[in-house]
Amino acid sequence: MYIEKTFAQKFRSFLTFAAIPLFAFSVVLVIPFLVGVFLSFTDWNGIQAIDSFDYNVIGLSNFTAALSDPTYINTLVLTFAYVTLVVVITNVIAFLVAVLVTSNLPARNFFRAAFFIPNLIGGVILGFIWQFIFSTFITRLGDLTGIPLFQYSWLVETDKAFIALVIVGVWQLSGYMMLIYIAGLVGIPQEVIEASTIDGATTSQQLLHIKIPLMIQAFTISIFLTLRNSFMVFDVNLSLTRGGPFRSTEMATLHIYNEAFISQHFGTAQAQAIILFVIVAVVATTQVIISKRLEGRAL
Amino acid sequence: MSKNTRRIVFVLFILVLTLSVAAVQAQDRVQVTILGTIKPEIADPFNEAVATYNAAQDQYEVVVIPRDGDPVQMMTSLSASGNMPTITNMGQEFSLFRDTLCDVTDTTFSQHAFPGTQADVTIDGRVYGMPITIEAFGLLYNQAVLDEAVGGTFDPATITTRSELAELLAAVDALESTEAAIHVSGLDWSLGAHFTNVMFTDQSADAAERVAFIDALKAGEAALVENEVYAGWLDTLDLLLQYNQNAGSPLAPTYDDGVLALGLGEVGFWFMGNWALPNLFEMNPDVAYGILPVPISDDPATYGNTAISIGVPSNLVIDCAQSTPEEQAGAIDFLNWFVTDPVGQDYWVNRFNFLPVYDTFEIQPQDAASQQILQYAADGLSLQWMNNLYPAGGWQAMGASMQKYVTGQIDRAGLAGELEAYWQTVE
Amino acid sequence: MKLKRVGGLIAAVVLALFYLFPFAVVLMNSFKGRIEVLRDPLALPTNLDFSNYADAFTRMNYGTTFFNSLIVTVLSIMLLTIFPSMLAYYLARFENLATKVIFILLVVSMIVPFQALMIPFASIYGRLDLLNNRWSLIFFYLGFGVSLSTFLYHGFIRTIPIALDESAAIEGATKFQIFWRIIFPILRPTTATIVILNALWIWNDYLLPSLVLFINDRTLPLSTYSFYGQYTSDYGVAMAGLILSITPVIVFYLFMQRNILKGIAEGAVK
Numbered sequence: 001m002y003i004e005k006t007f008a009q010k011f012r013s014f015l016t017f018a019a020i021p022l023f024a025f026s027v028v029l030v031i032p033f034l035v036g037v038f039l040s041f042t043d044w045n046g047i048q049a050i051d052s053f054d055y056n057v058i059g060l061s062n063f064t065a066a067l068s069d070p071t072y073i074n075t076l077v078l079t080f081a082y083v084t085l086v087v088v089i090t091n092v093i094a095f096l097v098a099v100l101v102t103s104n105l106p107a108r109n110f111f112r113a114a115f116f117i118p119n120l121i122g123g124v125i126l127g128f129i130w131q132f133i134f135s136t137f138i139t140r141l142g143d144l145t146g147i148p149l150f151q152y153s154w155l156v157e158t159d160k161a162f163i164a165l166v167i168v169g170v171w172q173l174s175g176y177m178m179l180i181y182i183a184g185l186v187g188i189p190q191e192v193i194e195a196s197t198i199d200g201a202t203t204s205q206q207l208l209h210i211k212i213p214l215m216i217q218a219f220t221i222s223i224f225l226t227l228r229n230s231f232m233v234f235d236v237n238l239s240l241t242r243g244g245p246f247r248s249t250e251m252a253t254l255h256i257y258n259e260a261f262i263s264q265h266f267g268t269a270q271a272q273a274i275i276l277f278v279i280v281a282v283v284a285t286t287q288v289i290i291s292k293r294l295e296g297r298a299l
Numbered sequence: 300m301s302k303n304t305r306r307i308v309f310v311l312f313i314l315v316l317t318l319s320v321a322a323v324q325a326q327d328r329v330q331v332t333i334l335g336t337i338k339p340e341i342a343d344p345f346n347e348a349v350a351t352y353n354a355a356q357d358q359y360e361v362v363v364i365p366r367d368g369d370p371v372q373m374m375t376s377l378s379a380s381g382n383m384p385t386i387t388n389m390g391q392e393f394s395l396f397r398d399t400l401c402d403v404t405d406t407t408f409s410q411h412a413f414p415g416t417q418a419d420v421t422i423d424g425r426v427y428g429m430p431i432t433i434e435a436f437g438l439l440y441n442q443a444v445l446d447e448a449v450g451g452t453f454d455p456a457t458i459t460t461r462s463e464l465a466e467l468l469a470a471v472d473a474l475e476s477t478e479a480a481i482h483v484s485g486l487d488w489s490l491g492a493h494f495t496n497v498m499f500t501d502q503s504a505d506a507a508e509r510v511a512f513i514d515a516l517k518a519g520e521a522a523l524v525e526n527e528v529y530a531g532w533l534d535t536l537d538l539l540l541q542y543n544q545n546a547g548s549p550l551a552p553t554y555d556d557g558v559l560a561l562g563l564g565e566v567g568f569w570f571m572g573n574w575a576l577p578n579l580f581e582m583n584p585d586v587a588y589g590i591l592p593v594p595i596s597d598d599p600a601t602y603g604n605t606a607i608s609i610g611v612p613s614n615l616v617i618d619c620a621q622s623t624p625e626e627q628a629g630a631i632d633f634l635n636w637f638v639t640d641p642v643g644q645d646y647w648v649n650r651f652n653f654l655p656v657y658d659t660f661e662i663q664p665q666d667a668a669s670q671q672i673l674q675y676a677a678d679g680l681s682l683q684w685m686n687n688l689y690p691a692g693g694w695q696a697m698g699a700s701m702q703k704y705v706t707g708q709i710d711r712a713g714l715a716g717e718l719e720a721y722w723q724t725v726e
Numbered sequence: 727m728k729l730k731r732v733g734g735l736i737a738a739v740v741l742a743l744f745y746l747f748p749f750a751v752v753l754m755n756s757f758k759g760r761i762e763v764l765r766d767p768l769a770l771p772t773n774l775d776f777s778n779y780a781d782a783f784t785r786m787n788y789g790t791t792f793f794n795s796l797i798v799t800v801l802s803i804m805l806l807t808i809f810p811s812m813l814a815y816y817l818a819r820f821e822n823l824a825t826k827v828i829f830i831l832l833v834v835s836m837i838v839p840f841q842a843l844m845i846p847f848a849s850i851y852g853r854l855d856l857l858n859n860r861w862s863l864i865f866f867y868l869g870f871g872v873s874l875s876t877f878l879y880h881g882f883i884r885t886i887p888i889a890l891d892e893s894a895a896i897e898g899a900t901k902f903q904i905f906w907r908i909i910f911p912i913l914r915p916t917t918a919t920i921v922i923l924n925a926l927w928i929w930n931d932y933l934l935p936s937l938v939l940f941i942n943d944r945t946l947p948l949s950t951y952s953f954y955g956q957y958t959s960d961y962g963v964a965m966a967g968l969i970l971s972i973t974p975v976i977v978f979y980l981f982m983q984r985n986i987l988k989g990i991a992e993g994a995v996k
Contacts, residue, residue, distance in 0.1 A: 010820075013816065013820060013901060014816070016812075016901070016902055017812045017813060017815060017816035017820075017901075017905075018812070018813050018816045018817075018828070020809055021809035021810060021812070021813045021868065021872045021876070022813070022828065022872075024809075024865060024868040024869040024872060025832070025835070025869050025872045025873065026869075027869065028847075028865070028866050028868070028869020028870060029835055029838065029843070029869050029870055029873075030831075030835070031850070032843040032846040032847035032850055033835075033838055033842060033843040033846075035843075035846040035849075035850065036842045036843045036845075036846045037842075039846060045395070046375050046379070046395070046845060047374075047375055047378040047379060047395060047396065047399070048379075049379065049381065049849065049853065050379070050846060050849045050850065050853075051853065093741075097738075097741065100734055100737065100738055101738070103731075103734060104731070105731070105734055105735060105738060106735065109983065110742075111738045111742055112983065113979065113980060113983060114742040114745050114746055115741065115742065115745055116979065117745065117746065117749070117976065117979075118745060119926055120926060120930075120972060120975040120976055120979055121930060121972050121975070122930030122931070122932055122947055123930075123932075124932055124947075124951060125930075125947075125950065125968055125971070125972070128964075128968070129748050129749075129751070129752055129968070130748065132751070132752075132755075132767070132961070133748055133751060135551065135553065136553075136763075136764070136767045137751055137767050137768065139551065140766060140767050140768050141768065144768065151547070151548070152547060152548035152551050153548065153550075153551040156485070156548060156549075156550035156551045156706075157548075171744075171745065175745070176923070179919060179922075179923075180919075183915060183916075183919060187915075217881055217885075220881075221877075221878065221881060228836055228837050231837070232837075232839060232840075234840075234841075235932070235933075244487065244550075244699075244702070245550050245699075245702050245706070246487075246698075246699035246700070246702040246703050246708075247695075247699045253839055253841055256839070256841050257369075257372075257841055258692070258695070260372075260375075260841070260845075261369055261371040261372045261375065262371065262691060262692045262695055263691050263692035264371075264395055264691040264692070266845070269841070270842065273839050273841050273842035274842060276839055276842075277837065277838055277839055277842060280837040280839075281834055281837055284833075284837055285834075288833070332941070362941065364940050364941055365940070365944070365948065365949075365952040366952060367932075367936055367948050367949075367951040367952035368932075368936050368951065373936075373940075375845060376844065376845060376848040376852075376937050377848075377852075377940065379845050379848050379849035379852065380848040380849055380851065380852020380853065380857055380937075381852045381853050381855075382852055382857065382858070382940065555764055556764075559761075559764055559765075582761070
């Protein structure tokens with residue numbers, strides 16, 4: 001750790017290392033977000049120029065409207081269910097796959113590529129592909145095989161449509177997380193593993209007692225990213241189910257989008273986006289704090 | 300650098316140069332922007348029409364802003380960023396943007412529009428938009444299948460009540476060649492915007508009373524379960540569902556499945572509108588199609604039993620808040636071109652498949668179903684598109700409730716409750 | 727032991743099939759005509775007809791949009807390697823209250839829903855007349871991408887012993903030199919990962935370019951989506967379009983995969 005004595009020294013380091021990225025970060029992300037927060041306290045209609053000030057500050061009424069919207073509460077509950085399932089399943093699969101493709105598996109580069117490929121494609125396109133599969137493809141399969149599970153489109157029944165969303169979420173995210181776990185597994189010093197092999201540890205003992213504690217960092221990052229991505233799920237939700245059938249698979253961000261652009265309640269939508277932000281912030285911060293504690297213990 | 304690389308770099312350089320020169324030259328003309336190609340389905344002919352128009356005169360250059368994504372989201376972000384296109388095709392968004400739109404009352408296209416077609420875009424006697432077409436929805440039918448079912452030439456005038464329709468459905472169902480009598484699309488927009496329209500528009504022959512019915516719903520003073528039209532409308536829906544091709548999973552079929560089913564004669568009927576005609580002709584060009592009303596009672600005299608819902612789906616509007624007067628003049632010139640120039644008219648009718656609502660048109664659609672719709676309109680047998688009065692988000696909300704009813708999640712009382720609850724949230 | 731290996735192989739094959747089959751479905755149907763797809767999406771194409779591809783290629787304006795995507799992606803990932811790595815180094819090595827706050831701000835910013843700032847963003851930059859060109863877009867990518875890249879770099883820089891920096895400092899190197907000569911080379915596996923992740927994000931991104939590039943400099947995802955929107959019912963052509971738009975990324979990944987693996991291996995040795 002560097003100790004910098006004078007202000008001039010501090011300022012020079014800041015200019016060299018941090019000024020440009022922080023400038024971009026502030027003007028591109030922070031300022032529009034703060035403007036968005038401000039607008040959530042006004043009756044801005046969504047198309048007025050922001051610098052026109054043709055709108056009025058109306059206090060908290062967008063927030064009361066946001067919270068008294070029963071659909072929004074339902075979408076939040078649904079989002080929590082979705083996040084829980086996707087975070088758990090994705091990380092379990094990603095970790096196991098990472099262990100698999102770092103073992104002495106034949107053609108492991110092929111498998112790494114195969115598991116990663118879903119990440120190569122943007123969310124909306126993924127949604128289109130899977131929509132075709134869950135509706136057109138699956139019903140044809142049902143016709144041919146007579147399996148009742150495939151008789152009808154999965155996207156038109158509440159439970160199956162939700163499961164479809166979870167499947168696609170896991171399918172899309174797990175390759176990305178696999179990469180992070182691979183980096184973690186490969187980053188463990190070879191000597192440690194060798195030492196434990198000499199001590200007679202089995203493969204699963206090595207995994208549980210040596211590898212996992214040494215790669216907690218990878219778990220922190222991976223769980224944080226899955227949390228964030230599944231809370232923010234939007235593209236796939238939009239292009240796969242559009243919230244249907246009868247708005248039963250509408251997640252929080254899609255609801256916000258619909259509230260703004262379909263119902264044209266911009267203030268309410270803006271307020272709902274900020275409430276969602278606060279919720280995710282609380283959940284993610286809790287997760288990061290817990291993981292950092294675990295890291296500290298492991299090191 | 301190898302010889303080849305150098306060659307490629309050289310070619311790229313020339314290409315960039317030419318493109319920039321072309322871009323500079325284009326600046327001489329006034330650029331008129333339009334969001335999207337009116338409808339995505341007519342993208343190819345529309346782009347062709349734009350190129351033809353641009354080549355036909357040297358004052359204006361029309362540029363299409365590609366519409367990739369939700370149209371309202373694009374309009375909102377373009378407007379908020381000061382980049383509003385000169386011309387936009389608007390449906391329900393009209394109410395959000397109306398203060399920013401140009402008064403087009405005195406333009407050629409507006410002066411020649413059929414009476415009544417501009418009602419949705421008229422405020423205090425001034426007109427703010429150009430209707431693109433009239434569309435009609437009802438029970439689309441496959442003439443060949445119905446001919447077979449009645450053993451002769453099917454005459455649409457023979458169906459004026461629900462029981463007559465029921466007999467016909469049974470006859471179509473009994474045919475060897477068909478899978479079922481009707482294809483009902485479970486799409487939220489079809490059920491929520493179109494099928495619900497029948498219930499609202501059949502309430503009364505008097506326009507003011509129809510609006511009063513909606514106002515009563517908003518005030519929580521109308522009880523649907525006691526409403527005769529509501530009951531009759533659902534009786535008819537139940538009848539259609541009884542003969543539905545996808546009774547096992549009513550929400551499963553896509554729009555294309557409907558095209559396939561009616562076009563190939565798997566069914567005799569499809570609840571849809573004339574916008575499907577180009578798709579149907581593509582699927583099966585040898586068949587004639589027609590359209591039937593949705594009868595809601597056994598009395599031929601009931602209002603709506605012999606009429607189909609005809610309306611203007613959307614209007615082209617010109618932005619007055621961010622566009623220059625030259626751009627606005629260019630936009631008017633471009634829209635007039637479709638109405639007055641024979642080349643423009645040909646695109647409008649034969650390539651976009653629009654039913655022209657302007658008295659300047661020499662060219663008229665030739666297929667049976669389009670002529671039938673124009674005949675319904677001429678005979679005054681058209682029902683109002685009450686869905687133009689639904690608030691933003693209205694058809695989505697009602698569509699969701701309709702989907703629940705169609706899949707048996709809720710019954711009549713449940714549907715009535717949800718529809719009433721929805722309208723009471725509307726200010 | 728051998729049994730375990732076979733079991734692992736079988737599991738890997740089954741999973742790989744699940745991960746890859748959607749692409750097979752798309753590829754298969756990209757050769758079919760519209761009605762052929764609707765009637766039987768499972769059937770193999772009757773002949774290898776590339777007309778769908780030719781069609782999609784011209785309609786998507788593939789050459790130009792590919793070139794635009796390439797410029798935006800390459801320049802953005804360069805910026806998103808240089809600046810976040812330096813920022814992460816600064817935040818990890820110059821720990822004080824200010825850097826802690828900055829780091830927390832960066833992490834928190836990652837969970838801002840894009841919907842919350844989308845319209846204000848378009849409004850601010852539209853009124854400054856900075857939309858509609860690719861150079862602004864590249865700058866916006868720096869702004870939006872800085873937090874995740876910095877976060878990932880930060881995690882790995884903290885595991886590098888400070889003694890490395892200190893010995894270089896004793897030899898008289900400036901902080902800037904220490905970072906670029908000593909630390910940055912060690913970060914290579916992380917850099918490879920970050921380059922890949924950013925390249926995929928930017929190459930595929932749709933929402934941001936759709937706000938920024940509505941007429942000029944349009945990128946591949948934009949043309950894919952407006953194209954897909956027009957032809958959703960003409961599945962054959964639409965799927966040929968999908969294949970055309972994902973092929974460059976797959977080629978890029980297969981090419982880069984060696985590099986990441988090498989990078990990871992080298993990183994592990996050091």
